[in-house]
Amino acid sequence: MLEKGVKEEIKGNFRRHEGDTGSPEVQIALITKRIEALGKHFKTNHKDSNSRRGLLMLIGKRRSLLNYLRRNDEKKYQEILAKLKLRR
Numbered sequence: 535m536l537e538k539g540v541k542e543e544i545k546g547n548f549r550r551h552e553g554d555t556g557s558p559e560v561q562i563a564l565i566t567k568r569i570e571a572l573g574k575h576f577k578t579n580h581k582d583s584n585s586r587r588g589l590l591m592l593i594g595k596r597r598s599l600l601n602y603l604r605r606n607d608e609k610k611y612q613e614i615l616a617k618l619k620l621r622r
Contacts, residue, residue: 536564536567536568536571541564544560544563544564544567545560545564547563548560548562548563548614548617558599558602558603558610559603559610559614561599562596562599562600562603562614562618563614563617563618565592565595565596565599566596566618566620568592569589569592569593569596572585572588572589572592573589576589600614600615600620600622
């Protein structure tokens with residue numbers, strides 16, 4: 535779970551307009567932050583298979599959003615990959 539301050543900071547960095555919380559860029563950034571947090575969790579809890587399933591579902595959701603963004607706005611897609619340091 536992400537803290538409220540972290541979420542607001544991410545929304546501020548990736549939103550398209552004031553009050554934007556649902557655009558693909560914001561969703562991808564939030565999911566990426568949650569994936570990073572789960573990665574740290576697995577360093578100490580490597581047998582936690584229930585959380586691993588959640589991680590795989592988050593990765594699939596992020597991939598779907600990235601595919602959607604690539605189909606509809608290639609420029610935004612490239613920008614978000616660069617900002618989040620994702621490789622495809």
